[in-house]
Amino acid sequence: MQTPAFNQGLLRFLQAAPTPSHAVLQMQTLLDQAGFVALEAEEDWDLKAGQGYYLSHSGRSLIAFRLGQAPLDQAGVRMVGAHTDSPCLKVKPLPDLQRHGVKQLGVEVYGGALLSTWFDRDLSLAGEVHYLNANGELCQALINLVEPVGVLPSLAIHLNREANKGVEINPQTHLPVVWGCLPKGQEGLALRQLLAHHLLGEGYEVSEVVDYDLCFYDTQPPALTGWQQELITSARLDNLLSCYIGLQALIHSEAAQATQLLACHDHEEVGSASAVGAEGPALENLLRRLAGDQLAYQRLMAQSMLVSADNAHAIHPNYPDRHDEKHGPQLNAGPVIKHNANQRYATSSETAALFAGFCREAGVPVQRFVVRSDMACGSTIGPISATQLGVRVVDVGVPQWGMHSIRETAGALDAWYLYRALCVFMQQKELKIQPSV
Structure with missing residues (x-):
């Protein structure tokens, strides 16, 4: 090698x-x-x-x-x-939020993450899901949604003129990840329902999602970078x-x-x-x-x-x-x-x-x-x-x-x-x- x-x-x-x-x-x-x-x-x-x-x-x-x-x-x-x-952003047990026509997922910060780097990235979800099958048996599956399903948008500099002098990030209020948008008055599916649909599409027999351990991750793939590809970024x-x-x-x-x-x-x-x-x-x-x-x-x-x-x-x-x-x-x-x-x-x-x-x-x-x-x-x-x-x-x-x-x-x-x-x-x-x- x-x-x-x-x-x-x-x-x-x-x-x-x-x-x-x-x-x-x-x-x-x-x-x-x-x-x-x-x-x-x-x-x-x-x-x-x-x-x-x-x-x-x-x-x-x-x-x-x-x-x-x-x-x-x-x-x-x-x-x-x-x-x-x-370090990453882990999805909370009851994460579903809906505010101002936007669906979001609440997260916890796992480890000493450099939080500013998580903004404006194409984020996907992966981890473990525990579910009941058609016979009522508890099962486990690993999932990786692969495609971008969330984003953590920055606040525009026009709304915070001091942004380039440093921004304090509140993990509770500033980190819920945008999951999608809905017309006024409509409610979308909760995360557990969406996970069940995903697992069914993958061929699993799912009657109910019981629990999960999921984290967001950046979908940008690892790369060799630099003028002579002398760096690894990932x-x-x-x-x-x-x-x-x-x-x-x-x-x-x-x-x-x-x-x-x-x-x-x-x-x-x-x-x-x-x-x-x-x-x-x-x-x-x-x-x-x-x-x-x-x-x-x-x-x-x-x-x-x-x-x-x-x-x-x-x-x-x-x-x-x-x-x-x-x-x-x-x-x-x-x-x-x-x-x-x-x-x-x-x-x-x-x-x-x-x-x-x-x-x-x-x-x-x-x-x-x-x-x-x-x-x-x-x-x-x-x-x-x-x-x-x-x-x-x-x-x-x-x-x-x-x-x-x-x-x-x-x-x-x-x-x-x-x-x-x-x-x-x-x-x-x-x-x-x-x-x-």
Whole structure:
């Protein structure tokens, strides 16, 4: 595989994954094509060395692994962690509004969305729908309306002459999405009725829509942009970019002595405290099950490492003062090792040195990021995973602009660079640093 083919696969993945559930479905499809075997948590497992496996949790998070040739307590696990969710506008349970001849849907803001970027976009809806079929059985379907069905229009500058000096956005009053227009005195169908009609048109037997988890998304497709197509622009680069990179590294790495694993969690953008988030028990439960007993688990963890892959802030050419003068990562200059003295990132000197070595072995450049000392630092699943598992962690990521915007920008080379570094990581037989003599 070369960079152009890798990026084209990435663009297809991003386009097909408007929600965490769709992202997990796409990853399952790619794993099936690569010969990985689906597991169910409640069943007995007969695992074989060298074979790949995966299991999903509520269809919103996924753990995939290839069992190593050596026992886990002798070789450990090479883990990559990422997250499937992105900031967005989620539809409320009772969303239907009708005001001044306009039908709207009320929304909640999920995560730290950059709200100004959601205005004047062609928006569609995707997510999960739970419904009763003709026999009264509760069923679930994934939907993606694909076509634009909503818009969040800006207020004209003529009605707010101070707009270019900054506008405060009230999530309750300014974000209901326009769904359509109706002649005076008429009422249209409610969202649940429209969802039922859509599912019936798709061949589902639906008697009633009971509930849903839906979000709006921008219908503009991902693209390679720039004079020489050196940039990737897309929604949800944070953090489906890392999910795809980690998945490709797992699929294309050869079976090794150590077990190789990818964990893609939901709910990172809202703190990870859920059954399908990094603070939930799924990954620890799996590792304990693979280890067999407590002593083997402790030995496994002592020889393991997790690469927490979540995008980093590239230096913005129009706002260079927002970065520390020595720590301004650039696009297309390699993956970024993220440091924070207050453990907002879990990187240690040891794990940073190890990851820099993987990059050197892969022949790719590496960069460093530290937030300005007078600014607050974001966080990742890295510190959570380190705390939950007691494993060594390094926080890394592809540099990007516009994090949490409806459309983000990354370098076309950087995803490939991180993929190569992760392939080297997954092939490591040992993760040791020799003591001084």
